[in-house]
Amino acid sequence: MKMTTSIRFLLACVALMTSGLLMTLSGCSNSEASSSTAGSITPRQFADGVHAVMMADRTVYATHVVTNLKKQDAPVTADEYWQDTENAIPLPAQMFRMGAELVDENPEAGFTYALRSKWPLNEQHKAKTDFEKEALDFISDNPGDNFYGEEELGGKKFFVAVYPDRAVAEACWSCHNDHPSRGEDYPDFAKDDVMGGVLVRVPM
Numbered sequence: 001m002k003m004t005t006s007i008r009f010l011l012a013c014v015a016l017m018t019s020g021l022l023m024t025l026s027g028c029s030n031s032e033a034s035s036s037t038a039g040s041i042t043p044r045q046f047a048d049g050v051h052a053v054m055m056a057d058r059t060v061y062a063t064h065v066v067t068n069l070k071k072q073d074a075p076v077t078a079d080e081y082w083q084d085t086e087n088a089i090p091l092p093a094q095m096f097r098m099g100a101e102l103v104d105e106n107p108e109a110g111f112t113y114a115l116r117s118k119w120p121l122n123e124q125h126k127a128k129t130d131f132e133k134e135a136l137d138f139i140s141d142n143p144g145d146n147f148y149g150e151e152e153l154g155g156k157k158f159f160v161a162v163y164p165d166r167a168v169a170e171a172c173w174s175c176h177n178d179h180p181s182r183g184e185d186y187p188d189f190a191k192d193d194v195m196g197g198v199l200v201r202v203p204m
């Protein structure tokens, strides 16, 4: 895996945190990044670590920004059409996609991630490769399990991890089940259903 300094730094942080060492993020300095720990992290540990950060950020945004505004009856609401609506901010899934798009454009990132679903409201979230289709089938058929594997794209090898994205709150299924973009075969999602997957793709 070809790694830039920033990726090495992130890997070192993730490795140190996942190995259970007591440390704070601010204590993870560049000098630690150059220690041997950076060399020993596996692509799977890297994917698990960045996935944990992504989901934490999404949960914090959904809970402490979107839901908090609703609770306060604030004049600002999360709205799919936030760009054309006054006092509106993006939905958590849109925040997630826009972040993924920025990482995709950043040559220093060294990896990519995306939301995927067998039943996408946004066509951009459809499976793009046979591997992705297999992964989405697997996480739907084995709720709670992640899917890990290797994929070759354009002559390059990637480690790919796909994590289930589940209906954890009523807002998830009520918004999706009533959405005008739902297709003919759209399921009636209920609590804990796997609604899609978060994919992390790391070059090997």
Ligand code: HEC
Residues within 6 Å of the ligand: 080, 091, 093, 094, 097, 115, 116, 117, 119, 120, 121, 122, 123, 125, 165, 166, 167, 168, 169, 171, 172, 173, 175, 176, 195, 196, 197
């Ligand atoms: C207010 C409506 C709303 C709520 C609440 C909501 N979503 Fe979505 N979700 C959307 C929309 C709209 C998209 C497409 C966003 C885009 O354009 O990227 C989407 C995208 C997704 C996707 C990618 C596949 C697709 O359908 O395009 C998944 C998976 C997903 N949401 C799961 C969830 C989960 C899990 C929750 C609860 C934690 C949730 N959503 C809450 C509206 C919602």
